[in-house]
Amino acid sequence: MSATVPVLEVRGVTKSYGDRAVLRGIDLEVGEHCAVALIGASGSGKSTLLRCIDLLEEIDDGDVFLDGEVITDPSCPAVGVRRRLGLVFQAFNLFPHLTVLQNVVLAPMRSHGVPRAEAEASARELLGRFGLEGREGDYPDRLSGGQQQRVAIVRALATRPRALLLDEVTSALDPELVGEVLSLVRGLKEQGMTMVIATHEMAFAREVADEVCFLHEGRVLERGDPARIFSAPEQPETRQFLRRVVETGRL
Amino acid sequence: MSATVPVLEVRGVTKSYGDRAVLRGIDLEVGEHCAVALIGASGSGKSTLLRCIDLLEEIDDGDVFLDGEVITDPSCPAVGVRRRLGLVFQAFNLFPHLTVLQNVVLAPMRSHGVPRAEAEASARELLGRFGLEGREGDYPDRLSGGQQQRVAIVRALATRPRALLLDEVTSALDPELVGEVLSLVRGLKEQGMTMVIATHEMAFAREVADEVCFLHEGRVLERGDPARIFSAPEQPETRQFLRRVVETGRL
Amino acid sequence: GDDDETASPTTETTALACEKADLALVTPGTLTVATDSPAFPPYVIDDDPTSGKGFESAVAYAIAEELGFTAEEVTWIRVPFNSTFAPGPKKFDFDLNQVSIKAERQKGADFSSPYYTTPQGVLVAGDSEFAGATTLTDLKDAQIGVQVGTTSLDAVNEVIAPGKQVRVFNDSNDVVRALKNGQVDAIVTDLPTTLYLRDAVVEGSTLVGQFEAPGGDDWGAVLEKDSELTPCVTAAVDSLRDSGELASITEQWIGAEAPVLALE
Amino acid sequence: MDIAPDRRAAREAARRRHARRGSVVAAVSSVVVLGGLAMLIVSSPGWEDVQRTFFSWEVFRDSFPDVLAGFWLDVKLFLVVEAVVLVLALGVALVRSTRAPALFPVRLMATVFTDVMRGVPVILVVYLIGFGVPALGIAPDWLVQDPIYLGGIALALCYTAYVAEVYRAGLDSVHPSQRAAALAVGLSETQAMRHVIVPQAVRRVVPPLLNDFISLQKDVALVAILGPQEAFRVAQISAASDFNFTPFLAAAMLYLMVTVPLARIVDRQQAKARRRQGHVVAT
Amino acid sequence: MDIAPDRRAAREAARRRHARRGSVVAAVSSVVVLGGLAMLIVSSPGWEDVQRTFFSWEVFRDSFPDVLAGFWLDVKLFLVVEAVVLVLALGVALVRSTRAPALFPVRLMATVFTDVMRGVPVILVVYLIGFGVPALGIAPDWLVQDPIYLGGIALALCYTAYVAEVYRAGLDSVHPSQRAAALAVGLSETQAMRHVIVPQAVRRVVPPLLNDFISLQKDVALVAILGPQEAFRVAQISAASDFNFTPFLAAAMLYLMVTVPLARIVDRQQAKARRRQGHVVAT
Numbered sequence A, B: 001m002s003a004t005v006p007v008l009e010v011r012g013v014t015k016s017y018g019d020r021a022v023l024r025g026i027d028l029e030v031g032e033h034c035a036v037a038l039i040g041a042s043g044s045g046k047s048t049l050l051r052c053i054d055l056l057e058e059i060d061d062g063d064v065f066l067d068g069e070v071i072t073d074p075s076c077p078a079v080g081v082r083r084r085l086g087l088v089f090q091a092f093n094l095f096p097h098l099t100v101l102q103n104v105v106l107a108p109m110r111s112h113g114v115p116r117a118e119a120e121a122s123a124r125e126l127l128g129r130f131g132l133e134g135r136e137g138d139y140p141d142r143l144s145g146g147q148q149q150r151v152a153i154v155r156a157l158a159t160r161p162r163a164l165l166l167d168e169v170t171s172a173l174d175p176e177l178v179g180e181v182l183s184l185v186r187g188l189k190e191q192g193m194t195m196v197i198a199t200h201e202m203a204f205a206r207e208v209a210d211e212v213c214f215l216h217e218g219r220v221l222e223r224g225d226p227a228r229i230f231s232a233p234e235q236p237e238t239r240q241f242l243r244r245v246v247e248t249g250r251l
Numbered sequence C: 001g002d003d004d005e006t007a008s009p010t011t012e013t014t015a016l017a018c019e020k021a022d023l024a025l026v027t028p029g030t031l032t033v034a035t036d037s038p039a040f041p042p043y044v045i046d047d048d049p050t051s052g053k054g055f056e057s058a059v060a061y062a063i064a065e066e067l068g069f070t071a072e073e074v075t076w077i078r079v080p081f082n083s084t085f086a087p088g089p090k091k092f093d094f095d096l097n098q099v100s101i102k103a104e105r106q107k108g109a110d111f112s113s114p115y116y117t118t119p120q121g122v123l124v125a126g127d128s129e130f131a132g133a134t135t136l137t138d139l140k141d142a143q144i145g146v147q148v149g150t151t152s153l154d155a156v157n158e159v160i161a162p163g164k165q166v167r168v169f170n171d172s173n174d175v176v177r178a179l180k181n182g183q184v185d186a187i188v189t190d191l192p193t194t195l196y197l198r199d200a201v202v203e204g205s206t207l208v209g210q211f212e213a214p215g216g217d218d219w220g221a222v223l224e225k226d227s228e229l230t231p232c233v234t235a236a237v238d239s240l241r242d243s244g245e246l247a248s249i250t251e252q253w254i255g256a257e258a259p260v261l262a263l264e
Numbered sequence D, E: 001m002d003i004a005p006d007r008r009a010a011r012e013a014a015r016r017r018h019a020r021r022g023s024v025v026a027a028v029s030s031v032v033v034l035g036g037l038a039m040l041i042v043s044s045p046g047w048e049d050v051q052r053t054f055f056s057w058e059v060f061r062d063s064f065p066d067v068l069a070g071f072w073l074d075v076k077l078f079l080v081v082e083a084v085v086l087v088l089a090l091g092v093a094l095v096r097s098t099r100a101p102a103l104f105p106v107r108l109m110a111t112v113f114t115d116v117m118r119g120v121p122v123i124l125v126v127y128l129i130g131f132g133v134p135a136l137g138i139a140p141d142w143l144v145q146d147p148i149y150l151g152g153i154a155l156a157l158c159y160t161a162y163v164a165e166v167y168r169a170g171l172d173s174v175h176p177s178q179r180a181a182a183l184a185v186g187l188s189e190t191q192a193m194r195h196v197i198v199p200q201a202v203r204r205v206v207p208p209l210l211n212d213f214i215s216l217q218k219d220v221a222l223v224a225i226l227g228p229q230e231a232f233r234v235a236q237i238s239a240a241s242d243f244n245f246t247p248f249l250a251a252a253m254l255y256l257m258v259t260v261p262l263a264r265i266v267d268r269q270q271a272k273a274r275r276r277q278g279h280v281v282a283t
């Protein structure tokens, strides 16, 4: 594939729930090996955008391209697309009837045809990296919030996706683990993973992202180099958002 | 009540799930108008401790006192105790069959006997303060993560509890809202609310708490003035934890 | 109606306790007679027992007359077959419903002396391989169907002892349908029913013959257990039999003959 | 930033086309299968006979008024029994859902009750109550005289057991964190049940409840054992006297006239509740 | 930091004492109520009569072997029909749960099927299939000759409709976010159903499924309409010839011997599944 084609491209995507317009024409490009951070207020549409990219919501208009292919076309097989993408949900959405290990190996075994032994070995290895060794046999309801979130990340990574969509993957983590996950994500990025990261953790945006997009009421109000955005935001809304962020000490 | 009796006192509380000892003898005192922050790694037992204080889990041993009264005694009526405490769950636990407004007014109306009109008026006022005006009629599943979390906070506040137990109340919030909630909690504190705050947000610990407790594997390893803890931690575990926190830029 | 105006007076045979005025009736002054709903020909014609048309309807009026009641003083009620022998008080004075007298049954209810002793009739489809059966042994391999709650089942099991388990159906409608469908080869019912089914229901069927149920299949009127009325009804039936009136009623409603099937 | 309307229209059209093609395939294949089956039946040698004995218009017309008259009895009895059952069953289910050790004996009784009442055929309970209770000689006259009361009691006992189990499944399916949240805001156990657990449980069990509803409606016919001529018994009588099964069809038609609209209403309502909650996930 | 063992012991003791007192109160009151009822019945004037006709040991003993012989037929038929129903019903439920517009005709058929089959009395379906199909004259002999096949088909049709609705309720009760998560990891719709939705749904509907299981076990007796002498029919024959209802009790006993252990096993398993998931919230 030509290097000029972005891995993910979102063009003029709109989405409403009933009367409420949640996305009002989003444009976004994510090049190979790039990480784009979505920041913005609660309710600005970050999660919705990620769900739309993963074809979990039908969009009203616009297009999403994956490796140059229009995936939002009704004739495009959604399963194939989703196999190439990994999504970590904000609310984790672990499978409560499966143990931690089963949660992780389900997709590799069923949709990628990895043999059980192999799938389990690599799942254990990944779980270990996230400090979850010894919890493989537990059911999700028995885990603490942070443990559940890590399982959700491992589950998405286990399918070795072409691009990762991360929705607030550090919200339930303690600062120590945030650091851990941050460096894991940085590692993924160095290995060339393409990522879209919806986050309230500005460290993510600053340290991992190649580009930061500021979402405001369903529109991309401003985008650019993290250093530039954080130091010299152009839009008044961005400025105000960042001012508050600084006040909370999250930058 | 004498000023020397702490509002909440936890003495030697232990709790295991099967073979896994989660709390191994916790001691804690929260004086009137004080806020105590619980910090510690994921899985260190913060949420479990809060659930035990609210009598949602039966403890194995030890005692919890509320205003000098042993509330963990089997003969003590749990409902009365829970009415005096407010708990915000890490996973929100909103009632999915009720609208936002109904979620908030349920307890004031049913267990505190507040007339509907009054309960709704003060609920609307509180929701407004948390930026949720116009969402009163929505069902929780339609809200973004941050919106759900704010509803959970409002629901706990609506019963005007004697003491508040907050479990990661900012995990799903954007930095702007974190600042907002931070100042709301600070406001509560200034109005004299007694609070226990389990958090990964060090700003909370630093700016609101009178005392910080560092939990490590079910024990309170270190406690003290936030300024002291953050600047000169005594225990090696605390030092390591804080070092990582600093690295992530959360302090 | 076939009410015989000249029936012989039976006051002598009826004990003093059976004076009409002394009878312990469900409804004083009227004789309450029960039958099933619906009641079928030839026992009751057109499901109207008050007409006196049909074998059991006629017998009931004859008994009533023996006991000193006019036709107007007879009330009919409908009682499902099962609840005729439910324990406890009864809503009727007596019940005529082709109930076979059996020792077991006498523990739960009283019976009058028999007003009819029926043979069993065997009905097959006209084109059946069993249409030419002349002995009971010929029927050994047949799939036989009967109605539930009748003595036919015992009769078939004891006398024919067929090789295939007898099929038991809810009512004559079902048993007839099974015969028409070829789900059973032959059906066995009491002879009056057989005759009726052959003549009016199953076109082209053949009545291959009749046989006696072991120990006879006697039908009696059912009364409440230890009823004071039992001896009176028995006396009335006996007197009807002695006078030959019972025979003529029987002749009128269940007339025809059928070849007797013998055991080989 | 807005997209040209023809883009949107094109996408809509493509979607519709796609759906329509599938629709046509599905419709054609269903018609072929069903039509073939119908053809096979109608052209069979016995069809006339079957039509005459099972689907005779004359018999239907003649028996319908009587069957309808009997049906009112069913409807009345059904409504009363159902109302009683819905309340009693919730009680039994709540008792079975308690965890307090003190309530063990009551819980045991409730368990034995549901086990026995579900396990025993309804007809046997109707026999026992309907014939047994009057035979005891201690029941008041009004009770003994009217088979409707005794039959109704028997049905209510059996169906309380069934419905209680359905409720219980619903109560158990509500995540324990919901109970925790209700207690945490200061509701009592009872209030938590009433305002949080039960409403969520009831919504989930509506379809299986409807199953038991419909079963009950049909089992109401069992009171015919005790004598009253309700619809099914009337149909049976009429069928037996005419040697024709069509009257049963008349009864069935009446049942359907109640249950089908009921099922539709429930479906519509469930769909509404579902739409109101949760994201609609596209396919 | 450890607490003296006598503190812990005292707390345990208090808890036990508390529980025991409640237990005693509950036990005593249940015994009083049940005992009173039993006394009332046994001392009633009609008790002997009732005992003779409903609870006669001799009749029970005499009729039991025949009833038992008939019961095997029920058990066999029940097992086969149940297995078929569990599979077919899942299919119907899945069809009804699809949302794709293309599948509308199939969905419509499934809806009509469940509505009609639930609404129509089982007995009528048994009549129609059991007597109607042979009457058509096109069915093979082995089918016509053995009422078990036709009866089994009729039962399977009816119960598929019931069970499908139960499944559907279960499928609907799984939160849509679970489906979204399954799709997101790359499972197909079918795989999401099979590995994520169905397992969670089935667990939730086990108790109502058991209801329909038990109903089916009893409705198996309806094939008696077609002639075979299964347990209930045998009991009926024996009851009619003896003017005694006790044989029905023998049949009921056999049913209970199957359903009660089944209910216990299901309960135990449900409790285990529940304990495994979710926090246990203290009272």
Ligand SMILES: Nc1ncnc2c1ncn2[C@@H]1O[C@H](COP(=O)(O)OP(=O)(O)OP(=O)(O)O)[C@@H](O)[C@H]1O
Residues within 6 Å of the ligand: A017, A020, A022, A041, A042, A043, A044, A045, A046, A047, A048, A049, A090, B141, B142, B143, B144, B145, B146, B147, B172, B173, B174, D278, D279, D280
């Ligand atoms: N199913 C739905 N029905 C109606 N409104 C919805 C639905 N899902 C989301 N919304 C609304 O869409 C808006 C955007 O939601 P989204 O979850 O994308 O926000 P977000 O940017 O991820 O916020 P947060 O930072 O709080 O997670 C919110 O106002 C939300 O209430």
Ligand SMILES: Nc1ncnc2c1ncn2[C@@H]1O[C@H](COP(=O)(O)OP(=O)(O)OP(=O)(O)O)[C@@H](O)[C@H]1O
Residues within 6 Å of the ligand: A141, A142, A143, A144, A145, A146, A147, A172, A173, A174, B017, B020, B022, B041, B042, B043, B044, B045, B046, B047, B048, B049, B090, E278, E279, E280
């Ligand atoms: N019901 C349960 N059964 C078994 N183990 C449990 C259960 N609930 C919690 N645990 C375990 O108890 C430990 C403490 O959990 P807790 O939720 O209190 O942690 P936490 O400090 O709140 O962590 P986090 O910061 O991730 O929310 C964890 O290891 C968790 O797996």
Ligand SMILES: [Mg+2]
Residues within 6 Å of the ligand: A046, A047, A048, A090, A167, B144, B145, B146
């Ligand atoms: Mg979000």
Ligand SMILES: [Mg+2]
Residues within 6 Å of the ligand: A144, A145, A146, B046, B047, B048, B090, B167
């Ligand atoms: Mg926690």
